[in-house]
Amino acid sequence: MIVQRSVIAALFALLLGMAGCGPSIPRDQVQRANAAYEAVAARSEPVLTELSIAERRTFVRTLASGGAPRDGDIVIPPTFDPKSAVYFSTIGDPVLTTSLRRALGIVGDYFKLLAALAEGRNIDEAKAQINALAGSVAGVITVATGGAGLPIVAIADKLAPLIERWAEAKDAEELRRLVLEGEPIVKSLIVSLQSASSTMYETLTREPMRAVRTTLADNAAARHTAFVQMAESNTSLADYVVLLGKLNDTLSALAAAVRSPGSPLALSSLAASADSVLIQARAASGAIALIKAGRAP
Amino acid sequence: MTQDEARTKLNAMSMALTAQRAKAIDPAARKALLDQINQIEDQLDSLAVLDAQQTAQAIDQATDRLEALMMTAQVNPFDPAIQRSFKAVADKAVQAADSASKAFAAQEFRATEKDAPEVLVDFTPPAPVGAAPAPVPAPAAGELPPIVKGSALAQLARDYTLCWAACRINPDKQSQVAAAADQMLKGRARYVAVSARTNGVPWQLIGIMHGLECGYNFFKHLHNGDSLAAPTHQVPAGRPPGWDGTGTWEDSAEDAVRLKFANITNWSLPQTLYALESFNGFGYRPHGVRSPYLWSLSNLYTKGRYVADHVFDPESVSKQVGSALVLKVLEQRTLWP
Numbered sequence: 001m002i003v004q005r006s007v008i009a010a011l012f013a014l015l016l017g018m019a020g021c022g023p024s025i026p027r028d029q030v031q032r033a034n035a036a037y038e039a040v041a042a043r044s045e046p047v048l049t050e051l052s053i054a055e056r057r058t059f060v061r062t063l064a065s066g067g068a069p070r071d072g073d074i075v076i077p078p079t080f081d082p083k084s085a086v087y088f089s090t091i092g093d094p095v096l097t098t099s100l101r102r103a104l105g106i107v108g109d110y111f112k113l114l115a116a117l118a119e120g121r122n123i124d125e126a127k128a129q130i131n132a133l134a135g136s137v138a139g140v141i142t143v144a145t146g147g148a149g150l151p152i153v154a155i156a157d158k159l160a161p162l163i164e165r166w167a168e169a170k171d172a173e174e175l176r177r178l179v180l181e182g183e184p185i186v187k188s189l190i191v192s193l194q195s196a197s198s199t200m201y202e203t204l205t206r207e208p209m210r211a212v213r214t215t216l217a218d219n220a221a222a223r224h225t226a227f228v229q230m231a232e233s234n235t236s237l238a239d240y241v242v243l244l245g246k247l248n249d250t251l252s253a254l255a256a257a258v259r260s261p262g263s264p265l266a267l268s269s270l271a272a273s274a275d276s277v278l279i280q281a282r283a284a285s286g287a288i289a290l291i292k293a294g295r296a297p
Numbered sequence: 298m299t300q301d302e303a304r305t306k307l308n309a310m311s312m313a314l315t316a317q318r319a320k321a322i323d324p325a326a327r328k329a330l331l332d333q334i335n336q337i338e339d340q341l342d343s344l345a346v347l348d349a350q351q352t353a354q355a356i357d358q359a360t361d362r363l364e365a366l367m368m369t370a371q372v373n374p375f376d377p378a379i380q381r382s383f384k385a386v387a388d389k390a391v392q393a394a395d396s397a398s399k400a401f402a403a404q405e406f407r408a409t410e411k412d413a414p415e416v417l418v419d420f421t422p423p424a425p426v427g428a429a430p431a432p433v434p435a436p437a438a439g440e441l442p443p444i445v446k447g448s449a450l451a452q453l454a455r456d457y458t459l460c461w462a463a464c465r466i467n468p469d470k471q472s473q474v475a476a477a478a479d480q481m482l483k484g485r486a487r488y489v490a491v492s493a494r495t496n497g498v499p500w501q502l503i504g505i506m507h508g509l510e511c512g513y514n515f516f517k518h519l520h521n522g523d524s525l526a527a528p529t530h531q532v533p534a535g536r537p538p539g540w541d542g543t544g545t546w547e548d549s550a551e552d553a554v555r556l557k558f559a560n561i562t563n564w565s566l567p568q569t570l571y572a573l574e575s576f577n578g579f580g581y582r583p584h585g586v587r588s589p590y591l592w593s594l595s596n597l598y599t600k601g602r603y604v605a606d607h608v609f610d611p612e613s614v615s616k617q618v619g620s621a622l623v624l625k626v627l628e629q630r631t632l633w634p
Contacts, residue, residue: 058345065339099353103360110363113370174371185362192359199345199352202304206345210338213315214331 029257030111030118030175036250037111040243044104047200047236048097054203055094059087061207096199103189110182117175123167176258183255190248197241204233304344311337365483369515441597444587448579454567460587460597461566466622470594477618478626481508487515491547495554499564501633502572503554505620509576509590515546519553566634573620580609589615595622 064075077084086094093101116122208226216222298306311334318330442459445452466474481504488500488507503519511517516525520536523529528540537544537552558572570591577590586601593615602615627633 055346055349058342058349061342062339062346065342094349095353096349096356099356099360103356106360106363106367109367113367170371178366178370182363182366185366189356189359189363192356196352196356199348202345203349206342210341213311213334214338217315217319 026175026254026257027118029254030114033247033250033254034111034115036247037108040240040247041104041108043236043240043243044100047204047233047240048093048100050204050233050236051100051200052093052097054207055096056087058203058206059084059094061210096196096203100193100196100200103193107186107189110178110186114175114178117171117178120164120168120171122171123164179255179258183251186251187248190244190251194241194244197237201233201237204237205230300344300348304341304348307337307341307344311341361479361483368483444582444585446582448582450567450571453571453574457567457570460592461570461621463597464592464621464625465596466625467594467596470618474594474618474622475626477508478623478630480513481505481623482632484513484515487547487550491550491554494547494551495558496562497564498554498558498561499569499634501624501627502564502569503550505573505623506553506576507550508623509620517546519546519550520556525549564634569624570621584609584611586611589617589619591619591621593617593619593622595619 060075063077064070068075068078070076077088086092086098092098208229212223212226216226314330314334314337318327318334321327321330441463442456445456447453481501484504484507485500488504491503492498492500507513507519510519511522514522517523518525518529518536520529520533521531523531525544525546526542528534529536533556536556537549540549557576561568561572574588574591577588579588580603581588581590581601584601587597589598589602592598594617598615598619600614601609601611602613604610604613624633
């Protein structure tokens with residue numbers, strides 16, 4: 001009987017706890033911010049693919065200039081250096097590309113997590129855990145009371161709607177915390193990514209720039225092709241940097257919406273910033289096509 | 298000159314020479330100019346590689362901060378409140394029924410290296426009260442110190458000093474040990490906070506302990522890695538006293554540190570290493586093996602570990618990072634002592 005009273009008391013306490021309500025979940029806002037990230041990710045992918053190749057080729061040229069054995073374009077290191085493996089391995093990317101992919105991946109995880117919390121995608125899995133726990137408790141009580149256990153599982157089923165509402169409130173609280181604590185951290189990371197674009201540009205244009213000064217110096221057509229390649233890199237990087245800036249703005253607007261839920265200013269600002277990111281991301285691919293066609297975008 | 302300035306200057310030189318070469322007619326002069334341009338371009342290539350590596354480090358640091366935040370994300374909305382409630386019910390049921398309690402008590406927990414024999418075997422004669430510890434001869438240069446058997450600080454203090462001096466991280470494990478130190482340093486601010494609440498127990502020790510007991514998870518008791526949702530149920534059970542699951546990690550950590558290190562104020566190197574070894578026990582010494590808990594991945598440990606409760610396998614090799622090695626890395630970074 002002591003056990004049964006304890007169980008009832010615990011469940012009652014649980015119900016009382018669920019009666020409280022947390023902040024509302026800004027689902028639309030989070031989805032827009034997530035979409036803005038997706039636009040950046042999509043734009044960055046071809047740039048990172050090119051960067052990975054450029055990093056490898058630049059490193060190999062430094063080996064060659066240092067006297068490494070070579071036969072035509074093939075250069076091999078005189079001794080195997082594990083620290084340089086990333087420049088030769090067919091698995092993964094060289095250092096800068098790896099860091100950029102990791103950074104963008106974690107920024108993506110962050111926005112996906114916000115979306116998962118906003119949409120309550122974690123609740124079903126958590127409810128399954130609760131049901132399993134309820135089953136365990138029922139089993140233990142059956143043993144403890146010699147078979148006269150409480151119908152814990154049935155009670156848990158009846159509580160399901162309340163549990164779900166309570167879980168949504170907890171998700172909203174966690175989302176709010178992650179947005180407010182994450183805003184300065186993500187913004188700092190975005191600034192780092194934007195700053196890194198200078199190095200990315202240098203790496204991406206190093207080979208064609210060297211070529212126009214040396215091997216292609218006397219070949220006007222080939223020089224033009226190399227310049228087109230550098231112009232494409234410039235435009236791709238510029239789009240990527242601008243989209244990062246827009247993502248930064250979107251995050252600001254999301255944080256404002258979280259700080260002041262329902263504020264018309266916050267919502268309209270968010271919608272405008274997110275929409276502009278998507279529109280500009282779509283326009284970017286058209287600009288590259290113009291460059292390839294020999295026209296200014 | 299900064300790297301940017303050097304790059305700008307080299308680019309200007311290369312462009313000037315390229316323009317000069319375009320106007321040159323003499324093949325020999327053109328070739329000489331081309332050689333000069335290539336030399337400059339080689340330097341620009343090297344600068345680009347160096348710049349990429351440095352930029353990658355800066356991005357990694359910024360990314361680490363976001364990753365640390367993500368690690369604190371509470372993705373299960375029912376943790377800790379509902380799970381705590383159900384667990385509390387289960388605990389009460391277990392306490393109320395002897396049979397259920399016995400069933401729980403009889404459970405075999407996961408075997409780890411932590412499961413050293415509870416009864417420590419001490420083959421060294423006890424030191425007389427007030428007497429100085431028996432001297433341990435210093436090893437010759439290049440030799441490793443002898444393994445001292447015992448479980449009292451007075452017996453082991455010199456051994457720790459000699460081992461610390463002789464310890465070399467295995468060259469192929471340097472990055473693994475550095476990564477473990479990096480992981481620990483992510484929680485530095487929280488360890489410093491607990492240190493301040495516990496009369497200066499070294500934050501480095503608290504951080505290492507957190508890694509060993511909780512895998513750096515801030516949702517677990519520092520005592521033994523049990524969930525913060527309820528008081529500890531493994532040894533030491535029932536900690537912190539009166540814990541209702543609403544306290545912070547720091548609250549529980551303070552209890553753990555005070556419980557383990559009551560009355561210790563002088564945190565010398567031997568004291569710190571002694572504290573670390575004591576978490577896991579001194580059961581390796583009777584087997585003629587230095588504790589991998591301290592020295593794994595260094596020249597002081599080769600093989601031998603507990604693979605289950607009271608089961609010592611002399612051929613099994615620990616792959617964990619020895620806690621003393623993390624301290625070694627911190628020392629290299631002037632973060633220890």
